[in-house]
Amino acid sequence: MEAIMDAHGLWEAIEPPTDVAVDEKKSKQARAFIFQSIPEEILSQAAKKKTAKEVWDSLKSRYVGAERAEKARLRILKSEFEALQMKGGETVDDYAGKLSGMVSKYNSVGAELDDEELVRKLFDTVPERFINLVASIEQSLDVESMPFEEGIAHLKAYEDRVKLRQSHRATENSLLFSKTESQTSSKGHGKGQQFTNQRSGGRGKADRGGRCNTPCYESQI
Known part of the structure; x- marks a missing residue:
């Protein structure tokens, strides 16, 4: 913006030469030029300034402060980035x-x-x-x-x-x-069945006369 206003002969309204009065017409032109170049949200505040120099100084203060804040924020972000580790x-x-x-x-x-x-x-x-x-x-x-x-x-x-x-x-x-x-369960079932068969097969059956028709192993009294 400074270069553009200088090219239009308006920069002297912002920084006039020593012992030279500011041309009121140029100041108004520079002020209007600045208003056309700044965001709308800043315009309402800048419009309260009466001269081009006052407008410029307020903007400079605002943006310099913002720039310093951004630099401080960037330093914090760099530290945060350096500390990142994948868990x-x-x-x-x-x-x-x-x-x-x-x-x-x-x-x-x-x-x-x-x-x-x-x-x-x-x-x-x-x-x-x-x-x-x-x-x-x-x-x-x-x-x-x-x-x-x-x-x-x-x-x-x-x-x-x-x-x-x-x-x-x-x-x-x-x-x-x-x-x-499954194999362990099958083996356990097979052993149980074998034990049952042995118990049932070891008992003899007696005929009506009390004699065993198959080997009898039960104790007699």
Whole structure:
């Protein structure tokens, strides 16, 4: 804005030369020019200022204060970003969501996180279970030019593969346990039946005369 007003010969209404009175007409023109260039939410407050210099000074104070606040906020965000670590039980999607959230926060203060920073942060802060995968990626791919989404995709594919293998292993263990239980139950039933047969088969039957027609093993009194 300063360069444009200077090109129109209006900047001297904002910063007049020493011992030179401000041209009232130029001041009004500069004031009107500033009003056309600022957001509507600020216009009502700026309109209370009578000269172009007063308007400019109020805007400068407002934006310088806001700039300082944004710098302080950015320092906090940088510390927050540096402290991020993927937890042991956290999924790739959950952690990637946190990193993406930091991108939005950076943008809110006029800063940005590029893909290289995000990918490096992602690979440097994953748990031990991803270390071999990360080492392999770094040896075979150009991490510096890798899009953030691609980095996430590599980790997620590995995570899904591990989950699938664990699921298959759990299913196999469950089937093996069921088979063992079934075999144990069958053996127990077979022994019980054999014991019952032995008990029933060991008793003789007597005829009407009291004599056994099969071997009798019961005690006699």
